[in-house]
Amino acid sequence: SKELLSFAHLGDQVHRRTMKQVFEFNIMVVGESGLGKSTLLNTLFLTELYKDRDVPDIQENTPKTAQIEVRQVNMTEKGVKLRINIIDTPGFADPVNGDECLRSIVEYVDHQMDQYFHAETGFHRKRIQDTRVHCCLYFISPYGHGLKPLDIDMMKRLHNKVNIIPVIAKADTLTSTELKKLKQTVLQDIEAHDIQIYGFPDYDSDAEEETIEEDLDLRSTVPFAVIGCNDVVEIDGQSIRSRTYPWGIVEVDNPKHCDFTKLKKTISLHMQDLRTTTSEILYENYREEIMSSEEY
Numbered sequence: 449s450k451e452l453l454s455f456a457h458l459g460d461q462v463h464r465r466t467m468k469q470v471f472e473f474n475i476m477v478v479g480e481s482g483l484g485k486s487t488l489l490n491t492l493f494l495t496e497l498y499k500d501r502d503v504p505d506i507q508e509n510t511p512k513t514a515q516i517e518v519r520q521v522n523m524t525e526k527g528v529k530l531r532i533n534i535i536d537t538p539g540f541a542d543p544v545n546g547d548e549c550l551r552s553i554v555e556y557v558d559h560q561m562d563q564y565f566h567a568e569t570g571f572h573r574k575r576i577q578d579t580r581v582h583c584c585l586y587f588i589s590p591y592g593h594g595l596k597p598l599d600i601d602m603m604k605r606l607h608n609k610v611n612i613i614p615v616i617a618k619a620d621t622l623t624s625t626e627l628k629k630l631k632q633t634v635l636q637d638i639e640a641h642d643i644q645i646y647g648f649p650d651y652d653s654d655a656e657e658e659t660i661e662e663d664l665d666l667r668s669t670v671p672f673a674v675i676g677c678n679d680v681v682e683i684d685g686q687s688i689r690s691r692t693y694p695w696g697i698v699e700v701d702n703p704k705h706c707d708f709t710k711l712k713k714t715i716s717l718h719m720q721d722l723r724t725t726t727s728e729i730l731y732e733n734y735r736e737e738i739m740s741s742e743e744y
């Protein structure tokens with residue numbers, strides 16, 4: 449079977465005792481409309497399913513997202529059963545429809561916490577399905593100059609509830625200089641507005657130098673510049689996922705072209721940490737809030 453995300457590190461993260469369980473991971477995309485959210489989800493999780501077949505027309509597979517859509521991908525990696533819920537959300541286009549969109553997204557995230565809370569306090573605690581959102585890829589426009597007011601609003605409404613990993617959308621539309629500048633501005637905006645984004649875990653004191661180096665490299669790449677694929681081309685007998693232009697192709701999986709592989713690596717490497725921070729920090733905060741509220 450094909451490795452979808454190549455979760456080569458998953459086995460190390462999952463304790464043997466829990467091997468029989470299904471390992472659930474829930475990932476969501478959020479951001480302005482038209483930034484390539486649906487396309488990237490397909491690139492991350494679905495296009496590989498077509499690898500040995502003709503890719504129909506990937507663009508035709510991403511109609512405009514009108515409401516929150518959850519799709520499930522099941523796979524087994526090195527004996528670990530993995531169930532990934534992929535949560536696609538409608539993008540916001542302007543402040544008016546934006547507010548409604550934001551609200552429905554926040555509601556969705558809250559609702560999953562709620563469900564977990566009720567399941568946990570109920571009788572069948574052994575088999576709680578975990579639909580809490582472990583990771584939110586937040587899409588930032590390549591056309592703006594940093595975060596927009598709507599982005600700031602949305603990120604602030606989400607950052608106490610979910611791990612946010614910011615990404616620069618449609619990185620193929622930026623020159624290297626523009627990309628560098630935009631990354632800087634976005635990081636400055638995040639800091640200036642006190643937005644909490646996913647902080648990578650501290651590595652073990654006995655971590656190998658190579659691991660530390662790679663981790664530092666991943667950290668310093670945030671926000672990840674991503675490109676969604678719309679084509680698969682054959683080069684020297686290899687299928688290359690790409691975007692095709694009149695003047696050439698940009699390779700999605702080529703780290704010289706964009707940060708897609710680094711984003712993938714970050715997710716697969718830190719999948720367990722994303723789950724742990726969700727349940728031990730974000731969910732705990734939420735639980736405390738409920739428990740201390742008067743209605744409870």
Ligand code: GDP
Binds near residue numbers: 488511539675
């Ligand atoms: P969403 O509204 O954020 O879900 O965006 P879609 O995935 O529906 O994509 C909107 C349009 O942008 C489509 O025409 C895509 O082909 C195009 N698109 C998606 N990803 C990229 C990208 O990385 N670069 C460029 N230039 N266009 C993209």
Ligand code: MG
Binds near residue numbers: 513536537538
């Ligand atoms: Mg969409």
